[in-house]
Each structure stands twice: as C-alpha cells, then as structure tokens.
Amino acid sequence: MPELGQYAGVVLSAWGVGLGLIVALVWASITRARRVKAELERIERGGS
Amino acid sequence: MRALVLRDLRLALRAGGGFGLGLAFLLIIVTLVPFGIGPDRALLGAVAPGILWVGALLAVLLSLDRIFALDHEDGSLPLLVTSPLPGEGIALAKAAAHWLTTGLPITLAAPVLGLLLDLAAPARLWLLLALALGTPALSMIGTFGAAVTLGVRRGGLLLSLLVLPLYMPVLIYGAELARRGAAGEAVTTPLLMLAGITLATLALLPFATALVLRVNLR
Amino acid sequence: MSIWEYANPKKFITTFGPWVMPLMVVAGVLLVVGLGWGFFLTPEAQNFGSTVKIIYIHVPSAFVAINAWIMMLVTSLVWLIRRHHVSALAARAAAPVGLVMTVIALVTGAIWGQPMWGTWWAWEPRLTSFLILFLFYLGYIALWSAVPEPETAADLTSAVCIVGSVFAVLSRYAVLFWAQGLHQGASLSVDRAEHVADVYWLPLMVSMAGFVALFVALVLMRTITEIRARRITALMARAERAEAVA
Numbered sequence: 283m284p285e286l287g288q289y290a291g292v293v294l295s296a297w298g299v300g301l302g303l304i305v306a307l308v309w310a311s312i313t314r315a316r317r318v319k320a321e322l323e324r325i326e327r328g329g330s
Numbered sequence: 331m332r333a334l335v336l337r338d339l340r341l342a343l344r345a346g347g348g349f350g351l352g353l354a355f356l357l358i359i360v361t362l363v364p365f366g367i368g369p370d371r372a373l374l375g376a377v378a379p380g381i382l383w384v385g386a387l388l389a390v391l392l393s394l395d396r397i398f399a400l401d402h403e404d405g406s407l408p409l410l411v412t413s414p415l416p417g418e419g420i421a422l423a424k425a426a427a428h429w430l431t432t433g434l435p436i437t438l439a440a441p442v443l444g445l446l447l448d449l450a451a452p453a454r455l456w457l458l459l460a461l462a463l464g465t466p467a468l469s470m471i472g473t474f475g476a477a478v479t480l481g482v483r484r485g486g487l488l489l490s491l492l493v494l495p496l497y498m499p500v501l502i503y504g505a506e507l508a509r510r511g512a513a514g515e516a517v518t519t520p521l522l523m524l525a526g527i528t529l530a531t532l533a534l535l536p537f538a539t540a541l542v543l544r545v546n547l548r
Numbered sequence: 549m550s551i552w553e554y555a556n557p558k559k560f561i562t563t564f565g566p567w568v569m570p571l572m573v574v575a576g577v578l579l580v581v582g583l584g585w586g587f588f589l590t591p592e593a594q595n596f597g598s599t600v601k602i603i604y605i606h607v608p609s610a611f612v613a614i615n616a617w618i619m620m621l622v623t624s625l626v627w628l629i630r631r632h633h634v635s636a637l638a639a640r641a642a643a644p645v646g647l648v649m650t651v652i653a654l655v656t657g658a659i660w661g662q663p664m665w666g667t668w669w670a671w672e673p674r675l676t677s678f679l680i681l682f683l684f685y686l687g688y689i690a691l692w693s694a695v696p697e698p699e700t701a702a703d704l705t706s707a708v709c710i711v712g713s714v715f716a717v718l719s720r721y722a723v724l725f726w727a728q729g730l731h732q733g734a735s736l737s738v739d740r741a742e743h744v745a746d747v748y749w750l751p752l753m754v755s756m757a758g759f760v761a762l763f764v765a766l767v768l769m770r771t772i773t774e775i776r777a778r779r780i781t782a783l784m785a786r787a788e789r790a791e792a793v794a
Contacts, residue, residue: 303648502719
C-alpha cells in the first residue's frame with residue numbers, strides 16, 4: 283500500500299467509484315449475454 | 331405550404347389554447363421566480379434575461395407535442411406526407427405555424443413581463459432581439475423532436491429529454507446576447523452565432539425531420 | 549472479401565464471438581498492469597499530492613466516453629446508408645458503455661475537484677460539455693427503449709445521434725465561449741509540452757489501452773447479445789403469427 287497522505291480518502295473513493303462502476307457494467311453485460319443466449323437456445327430447441 | 335401554415339394557424343386559433351397557454355405559462359414562471367429567490371430588485375433585474383429565456387424555452391417545449399399529435403390522431407398526417415408537398419416543406423410549414431402561435435407571442439410578451447422582474451429599458455430591447463432571433467430555431471428543433479417521438483405513446487418526457495440538450499447552444503448564445511447587450515459589452519459574437527444557428531437549423535433540420543416523419547409513417 | 553461480409557449477423561457472431569473472452573483477458577491484464585503501476589509505483593505530483601493517481605481512471609474513461617459517441621455516429625451513418633442491422637445494434641450496444649464511462653469521468657472529476665479546486669462542480673467548459681454528453685446518452689438510450697418496432701427504432705436513434713452530434717459540437721464551442729476554463733490542459737496531446745510528465749505517461753498509456761480493449765470487448769459482446777435478442781423477438785413474432793393462422 284503506497285503512502286497516500288492527506289488525500290487517501292479522495293483517491294480511494296474515486297478509484298472505488300470508477301472500478302465499481304466498471305465491474306458493475308461488465309457484470310451486467312455478461313449476465314444479460316448469458317440470459318439472452320440461453321433463452322435463444324431454449325426457443326430454437328423448442329422447435330416452434 | 332402556405333395553405334398548410336394557414337390551416338394550422340386557424341386550428342390553433344379555434345382551439346384557443348395555442349396562443350394562450352404558452353403565455354400563461356411564462357407569466358406563471360415570472361410570478362413564481364420572485365417567490366423563489368426573494369423580491370430584491372437588483373437581483374431580479376440581473377437574473378431576468380436568463381429567467382425569461384429559460385421560461386420561453388420551457389413554454390415552447392410544452393407546446394411541442396401538439397405540432398404533430400392532432401394530425402396524427404385524426405389520420406391527416408399520412409395524407410399530408412403522401413401529398414405532392416415534399417416532407418421538408420411540411421416540416422418547415424409546421425415549424426412556421428408553431429413559431430407564429432408560440433414563439434412570436436412569447437417574444438413580444440417577454441419584454442413586457444420583464445417589467446415585473448425589474449428589467450431595465452435597454453435590456454428589454456436586447457431581450458426582444460435575442461428572442462426574435464432564437465425562437466425560430468427553438469420551433470424548428472422542437473418540430474424535429476416532435477417528429478421523432480411521434481409514434482411513442484406518452485412521449486412527452488422523452489421529447490423533453492431529447493430536445494432540451496439540443497436547445498443548449500441557442501440558450502447559451504441567446505441569454506448571453508441579452509446579458510451583454512444590457513451590460514453594454516460587445517455583442518457581435520453571440521449575435522452572429524445566434525443568427526447563424528437559427529439559419530443553419532432552418533436550412534438543415536427540415537431534411538432530418540422529413541426523414542424521421544417518413545420513418546414513423548412507414 | 550469485403551468488410552461488409554461481417555454485416556451478416558451469423559457471420560458476425562461466429563467471427564467475433566470467440567474474440568470476446570481473449571479481449572476481456574487482454575483488457576484485464578492491461579488494466580491490472582497499468583492501474584497497478586499507476587497506483588503503487590508512481591510518485592506523488594508536486595501540487596496534487598497523491599490525488600494525481602485519479603488520472604489513471606479519469607482520463608481513460610473520458611477518452612472512451614467521447615470515442616464511444618463517435619463510434620455510434622459512424623455506425624448510425626452506416627445503418628442509414630447501407631442498412632446493415634448489425635451496425636445499428638452495435639450503436640445500441642455501445643451507448644450504455646459510453647454512458648457509464650461518462651459517469652465515471654464526471655464522478656472521479658468531481659471527487660478530485662473537491663480538494664484541488666475547492667469545489668465539487670464548476671460551470672466550466674469541459675465539465676459542462678461532459679454533462680451535455682451525459683444528457684445526450686440518456687436521451688439516446690431512452691429513445692431506443694421507447695420505440696418497439698426495431699427498424700423504426702434504429703432509424704430514429706440514428707437520426708437523433710447524427711443531429712445530436714452536430715449540436716454536441718455546437719454546444720462545445722458555445723460553452724467555451726460562455727465560461728472561462730478551470731480544468732487542467734489536455735493530459736494527452738500531440739504537443740509534447742502540454743503532456744503530463746513521463747513518469748505518469750507510461751502507466752497512463754497502459755491504462756488507456758486497457759480501457760479501449762475493455763470497450764471493444766464489451767461492445768462486441770453486447771452487440772452479439774442484441775443480435776440474439778432481436779432473433780428471439782423475431783421468432784416469438786413468427787410463432788404468434790403461426791398460432792393466429794392455425
């Protein structure tokens with residue numbers, strides 16, 4: 283852990299928000315991709 | 331095209347609400363602002379051009395959905411679009427009718443309402459000029475937005491979300507022109523930019539509006 | 549062989565589908581290296597103390613936020629001119645990514661501005677331009693989800709994207725005229741004198757590459773998802789029609 287000095291809270295909160303949002307975005311994209319893929323496979327297998 | 335403008339004007343007059351609502355809305359805003367920020371005359375005079383510009387913008391926004399909605403409901407819009415009149419002409423005519431029923435009355439009324447906000451005499455003239463130059467662009471951009479949200483049910487909120495960011499350059503230069511004119515500073519840049527934006531909007535946006543109309547009536 | 553072959557949805561999925569995971573891994577490695585390097589191994593800056601480390605998130609996200617919109621503009625034009633569905637769907641897939649990047653740039657900037665400029669927010673050209681960009685993303689995404697008919701939605705959003713781009717550029721200059729700058733000069737530019745110092749530049753470059761790789765991977769994945777979702781709606785509609793006939 284590097285010495286962040288008096289701005290530790292600032293730096294960490296900015297990184298937290300930034301990385302948190304990126305992780306949320308990636309997670310949302312992946313789960314939706316999986317859900318849609320499974321749904322499509324189900325429909326196509328259903329032969330309707 | 332002229333027939334279309336006249337028809338829209340007659341409809342707006344007969345339905346009543348056209349002229350009145352936008353003006354009443356602006357009056358209400360002007361009445362509410364002093365309650366919100368206090369009756370200090372110097373402060374009111376300083377913010378008056380900005381308040382009147384934002385009020386005019388919102389009043390225009392409120393009346394946008396009427397541009398196409400009525401014609402869309404009674405089925406005359408498809409007839410208009412398939413008529414020999416080009417879609418660009420329809421867009422321009424609709425915007426003109428909208429400006430005559432909303433933009434023009436607001437422009438004329440704003441300096442008078444400025445009296446309530448302690449707006450000084452030269453500032454009233456500059457505001458009149460700025461609004462006269464800017465409101466046609468507001469009507470044209472709004473016509474484009476109304477054409478985009480034509481098929482969306484309860485599209486009012488979406489319409490404002492789409493149109494308000496597009497209004498920003500007009501608002502910036504318009505309010506700045508009124509402010510600088512009142513303060514006696516150089517006005518050439520905002521004056522030319524505002525006029526340029528309005529002319530460019532009137533020249534180019536009818537094409538986008540016609541494209542969007544055709545898409546929505548496919 | 550031409551680039552338009554990839555406009556076939558099937559071909560697009562089979563060609564780019566396998567790229568998504570490797571690209572994600574590349575993005576992950578680049579981000580870990582770039583961000584780790586920046587966070588642990590770079591010195592504090594003279595005037596900013598340790599807050600200089602925020603640059604490794606702030607600048608790449610702003611970069612991606614702007615370029616995502618440019619990508620959407622290009623794909624919208626391709627859709628309007630050549631009517632390739634994949635192109636329209638790619639624009640739709642990129643918008644939420646651009647929106648999130650805009651939010652990250654705005655929020656990290658505000659957090660940084662609080663101790664450095666003494667304020668969370670200033671009505672200042674760059675900040676205001678980004679706020680406007682944020683509004684454009686919101687309107688664009690809202691329009692996509694409001695129009696049920698896919699082809700109409702693609703046409704309308706493309707028109708809005710193109711008109712919006714023109715007005716975004718206008719707003720940028722209007723805002724420059726309207727207020728004085730407080731923001732730091734460009735961190736990255738062709739002019740070397742304007743650059744950040746070399747110690748920060750290298751890790752920043754790695755982070756940028758990581759953000760770009762992440763963006764490409766996400767957009768590919770989301771485009772494929774949109775293609776599949778579109779196919780689901782088409783299949784459902786077909787089944788309904790068959791039922792109605794029977």
